[in-house]
Amino acid sequence: MVSxxxxxxxxxxxxxxxxxxxxxxxxxxxxxxxxxKGKEIVRIPLPGIDIPxxxxxxxxxxxxxxxxxxxxxxxxxxxxxxxEADGQKAGEGAGQHNVEVEVTIEELAQIMQEELELPNIKxxxxxxxxxxxxxxxxxxxxxxxxxxxxxxSYLEALKRTIASGExxxxxxxxxxxxxxxxxxxxxxxxxxxxxAVIFYIMDVSGSMSDEHKKIAxxxxxxxxxWLRSQYKGLESIYLMHDFxxxxxxxxxxxxxxxxxxxxxxxGYDLANRIINQEFNPSEWNIYIFQYxxxxxxxxxxxxxxxxxxxxxxxxxxxxxxQIDIPxxxxxxxxxxxxxxxxxxDYEVKGPYLEELESFAELSKYADKIVTSQLLGEEDIYxxxxxxxxxxx
Amino acid sequence: xxxxxxxxxxxxxxxxxxxxVAKECGLDFFKTHFFMLDFDQFNRVIANSGFPxxxxxxxxxxxxxxxxxxxxHGFGRVYELVINNNPAIAYVSDTIVPVHQRTIMAHVFxxxxxxxxxxxxxxxxxxxxxxxxxxxxxxNKYIKTVGEEKVEKFIDACLSLxxxxxxxxxxxxxxxxxxxxxxxxxxNDPNCASCQGCSSGCEEKDKKISTGEEFRMxxxxxxxxxFINTPEFLESQRKKIQDEKPKKKTNPPEPERDVLLFIxxxxxxxxxWQKDVLSIIRDESYYFNPIGVTKIMNEGWASYWHDYMxxxxxxxxxxxxxxxxxxxxxxxxxxxxRINPYQLGIELFRDIKDxxxxxxxxxxxxNEKNFQRRKKWNTQEGKGLEKIFEVRKTxxxxxxxxxxxxxxxxxxxMLYTFKLDPKDEWYKIANxxxxxxxxxxxxxLTNFGEPVIKVLDGNYRNGKExxxxxxxxxxxxxxxxxxKTLENLFTLWGRTVYIHSKKSNGNPILHAFNGLEHKTxxxxxx
Numbered sequence: 001m002v003s004x005x006x007x008x009x010x011x012x013x014x015x016x017x018x019x020x021x022x023x024x025x026x027x028x029x030x031x032x033x034x035x036x037k038g039k040e041i042v043r044i045p046l047p048g049i050d051i052p053x054x055x056x057x058x059x060x061x062x063x064x065x066x067x068x069x070x071x072x073x074x075x076x077x078x079x080x081x082x083x084e085a086d087g088q089k090a091g092e093g094a095g096q097h098n099v100e101v102e103v104t105i106e107e108l109a110q111i112m113q114e115e116l117e118l119p120n121i122k123x124x125x126x127x128x129x130x131x132x133x134x135x136x137x138x139x140x141x142x143x144x145x146x147x148x149x150x151x152x153s154y155l156e157a158l159k160r161t162i163a164s165g166e167x168x169x170x171x172x173x174x175x176x177x178x179x180x181x182x183x184x185x186x187x188x189x190x191x192x193x194x195x196a197v198i199f200y201i202m203d204v205s206g207s208m209s210d211e212h213k214k215i216a217x218x219x220x221x222x223x224x225x226w227l228r229s230q231y232k233g234l235e236s237i238y239l240m241h242d243f244x245x246x247x248x249x250x251x252x253x254x255x256x257x258x259x260x261x262x263x264x265x266x267g268y269d270l271a272n273r274i275i276n277q278e279f280n281p282s283e284w285n286i287y288i289f290q291y292x293x294x295x296x297x298x299x300x301x302x303x304x305x306x307x308x309x310x311x312x313x314x315x316x317x318x319x320x321x322q323i324d325i326p327x328x329x330x331x332x333x334x335x336x337x338x339x340x341x342x343x344x345d346y347e348v349k350g351p352y353l354e355e356l357e358s359f360a361e362l363s364k365y366a367d368k369i370v371t372s373q374l375l376g377e378e379d380i381y382x383x384x385x386x387x388x389x390x391x392x
Numbered sequence: 393x394x395x396x397x398x399x400x401x402x403x404x405x406x407x408x409x410x411x412x413v414a415k416e417c418g419l420d421f422f423k424t425h426f427f428m429l430d431f432d433q434f435n436r437v438i439a440n441s442g443f444p445x446x447x448x449x450x451x452x453x454x455x456x457x458x459x460x461x462x463x464x465h466g467f468g469r470v471y472e473l474v475i476n477n478n479p480a481i482a483y484v485s486d487t488i489v490p491v492h493q494r495t496i497m498a499h500v501f502x503x504x505x506x507x508x509x510x511x512x513x514x515x516x517x518x519x520x521x522x523x524x525x526x527x528x529x530x531x532n533k534y535i536k537t538v539g540e541e542k543v544e545k546f547i548d549a550c551l552s553l554x555x556x557x558x559x560x561x562x563x564x565x566x567x568x569x570x571x572x573x574x575x576x577x578x579x580n581d582p583n584c585a586s587c588q589g590c591s592s593g594c595e596e597k598d599k600k601i602s603t604g605e606e607f608r609m610x611x612x613x614x615x616x617x618x619f620i621n622t623p624e625f626l627e628s629q630r631k632k633i634q635d636e637k638p639k640k641k642t643n644p645p646e647p648e649r650d651v652l653l654f655i656x657x658x659x660x661x662x663x664x665w666q667k668d669v670l671s672i673i674r675d676e677s678y679y680f681n682p683i684g685v686t687k688i689m690n691e692g693w694a695s696y697w698h699d700y701m702x703x704x705x706x707x708x709x710x711x712x713x714x715x716x717x718x719x720x721x722x723x724x725x726x727x728x729x730r731i732n733p734y735q736l737g738i739e740l741f742r743d744i745k746d747x748x749x750x751x752x753x754x755x756x757x758x759n760e761k762n763f764q765r766r767k768k769w770n771t772q773e774g775k776g777l778e779k780i781f782e783v784r785k786t787x788x789x790x791x792x793x794x795x796x797x798x799x800x801x802x803x804x805x806m807l808y809t810f811k812l813d814p815k816d817e818w819y820k821i822a823n824x825x826x827x828x829x830x831x832x833x834x835x836x837l838t839n840f841g842e843p844v845i846k847v848l849d850g851n852y853r854n855g856k857e858x859x860x861x862x863x864x865x866x867x868x869x870x871x872x873x874x875x876k877t878l879e880n881l882f883t884l885w886g887r888t889v890y891i892h893s894k895k896s897n898g899n900p901i902l903h904a905f906n907g908l909e910h911k912t913x914x915x916x917x918x
């Protein structure tokens with residue numbers, strides 16, 4: 001019944017999806033969204049979806065109406081209850097505020113998939129991981145008393161009594177014997193499940209500015225969204241390195257910086273140790289996302305040794321994002337007069353990207369390495385497509 | 393569409409019994425059909441405001457989506473929905489136990505009584521189910537011929553302005569004025585109500601002008617009158633008015649509350665299908681308007697009677713009375729930061745009944761200042777029941793609150809106003825003075841707490857531009873929403889649109905949109 005609502009609902013959801021899709025490029029670099037991470041549902045503000053009207057603006061000293069005990073000046077409610085000051089209207093105030101659409105991470109990932117034409121990830125070929133769990137599903141004749149089920153047991157006893165002709169309708173008396181007893185029994189079920197771990201490795205040496213980190217943060221949010229939609233259990237490991245590598249929490253990862261030098265090997269080494277200790281490569285799908293400005297100290301090729309021998313065989317994919325924001329872009333003079341720069345200064349490219357690319361050409365695991373160079377926020381969108389378009 | 397969810401045998405018997413009891417109580421209602429709906433069906437019906445067939449628009453889908461989220465998570469409880477129609481259609485959620493179903497049926501009968509008898513509903517169409525279906529047909533026809541996207545965009549624009557009707561008018565105005573002006577024989581037409589009202593009003597005004605009454609300055613002290621209103625002054629004022637009069641031939645002649653009607657009649661941009669769609673939106677807006685202006689009364693009335701029937705008349709029955717009491721307490725609970733319309737409405741009706749039973753009204757009672765004597769006041773008048781029936785017939789919320797929410801009532805029910813204290817970000821009780829509380833409440837109720845907006849000039853700057861005016865009463869317009877709404881207004885008008893308002897410091901401000909860009913002008917003082 002009320003058939004038009006289905007059509008209306010579909011239209012409404014189409015509008016939302018259309019808006020999200022249209023703004024996906026902007027959404028991806030929207031700072032506000034970043035703060036909403038961790039919840040299952042992200043709320044996307046869609047200012048255009050409601051029907052605007054002539055309404056009053058919010059006024060701070062607006063009075064509302066309430067009812068209850070108390071004298072003037074008594075506090076009645078904390079101020080974060082939005083819209084309560086509208087008093088009576090607040091109760092039915094749906095649609096009064098800016099529409100925030102609640103989208104689950106999965107829906108968002110789906111929209112992203114459609115828009116970026118991302119392939120579904122193929123689970124790691126040889127091993128599938130099964131999670132086991134027990135479920136009471138059947139009955140059997142032996143078991144502990146605690147699992148005795150009275151109803152089926154007495155039903156058996158009744159059957160036996162009737163069959164043996166001992167049953168007396170006037171005075172039904174049923175005695176439970178050992179072979180009548182039925183106990184709950186469980187079956188172990190195996191559920192296929194893939195688990196994934198992402199290593200975020202970031203260079204935090206002095207040359208990485210806040211701008212660099214912002215970009216790193218945004219890419220990692222979206223890779224997170226995508227991989228979460230593909231794997232049930234997703235763990236994130238945050239590593240930062242200058243000359244040495246440290247394992248840190250998410251917040252530290254995106255906020256702190258040091259001023260030391262840069263040795264990329266140290267990050268790889270720590271990641272490798274953690275993989276060996278905690279994540280059996282046959283059970284885990286392992287991803288490495290590395291953010292750097294391309295500076296690297298060390299010339300003996302240690303980085304590539306450890307990649308080729310230790311890391312690449314164990315992982316699904318390694319994505320390297322080199323954020324090359326030229327120094328002059330924030331310079332007060334040259335940012336306005338880039339023509340004054342020499343060609344060398346104009347294009348800045350850290351050396352590591354080239355080194356890694358030439359290494360990848362020779363490597364056995366060339367298809368596990370994806371690289372990308374970002375010159376600013378506008379490159380985030382294509383980078384995500386590059387990283388996740390491999391379907392690994 | 394076929395509604396299948398009829399009542400079961402037991403439910404139908406309960407309905408018959410409740411109907412009888414309701415009639416015993418003196419309620420006078422249309423025949424009422426009940427439908428039991430499951431959770432999903434119920435949400436669909438609410439999303440459509442109760443109408444089985446409505447035009448297609450995403451806002452209904454949005455509503456449905458939100459309802460599914462809210463109710464699905466156990467927030468808010470909606471049990472019933474009644475349509476003001478003859479026969480009335482009532483939807484009841486089937487997720488509740490029989491005693492609640494009985495409560496709701498009793499509640500519904502009182503709602504229908506209200507629809508049938510309250511004056512605000514007098515002019516509403518009692519065959520709205522069919523009207524809505526016809527609206528749907530018309531719009532769907534246009535969707536096919538004109539194109540879905542075009543129609544949807546236009547409906548969006550109309551809905552953005554749907555509240556710009558004359559919400560104080562009892563009935564939808566079908567304009568005759570224009571015809572009258574041209575033919576000038578409206579006095580002969582007894583059906584031309586609006587026209588009559590205008591001409592008699594004008595005559596009175598003319599008389600006042602000729603005697604000088606219109607602009608005589610008021611003074612408390614009669615002996616001052618001769619000094620203030622000197623013959624010279626009166627003469628100069630009279631001249632001024634007469635000079636102005638021929639100049640002032642604007643359209644509309646007086647500021648027009650029914651903005652949608654003005655656009656329908658005067659916009660040069662609207663095509664036939666657009667006019668049809670706009671008048672459909674306007675019709676529906678007028679249909680829903682009385683429900684808005686009587687919400688507290690209507691809910692109070694229905695709650696008063698369901699409570700009376702369930703308890704005094706024993707409809708709750710022995711097995712259900714506890715369950716009933718629990719749920720009723722939930723429905724009628726007070727809230728520290730909100731007014732519960734059910735609770736306030738029922739308390740007011742009870743208070744009125746009590747006062748008119750005991751004769752606690754009139755001058756003699758009002759002038760009695762002794763608290764004890766006031767409390768024990770009882771003249772055995774016994775007219776309570778009669779009074780509440782009269783009130784339900786002749787008042788709307790504004791009048792109801794203004795007249796019957798007495799100082800004593802506000803004090804006893806501990807109503808207050810509250811404000812946000814910016815120091816510690818807590819809402820605190822601001823004022824308990826009954827006059828102030830009542831005032832704030834009346835402000836909230838006036839025009840549903842939305843700004844009052846009128847058409848001032850349909851030929852602004854002599855270029856057929858549209859000038860609206862917000863009657864400023866201390867609260868400023870939301871600038872972002874105002875601009876977006878102006879864009880929609882432009883869609884309907886086709887030339888530059890303006891709205892005149894004021895800034896928080898009282899200085900005039902003029903928002904304008906010319907189809908390309910927004911402008912905000914500091915207007916000359918009006």
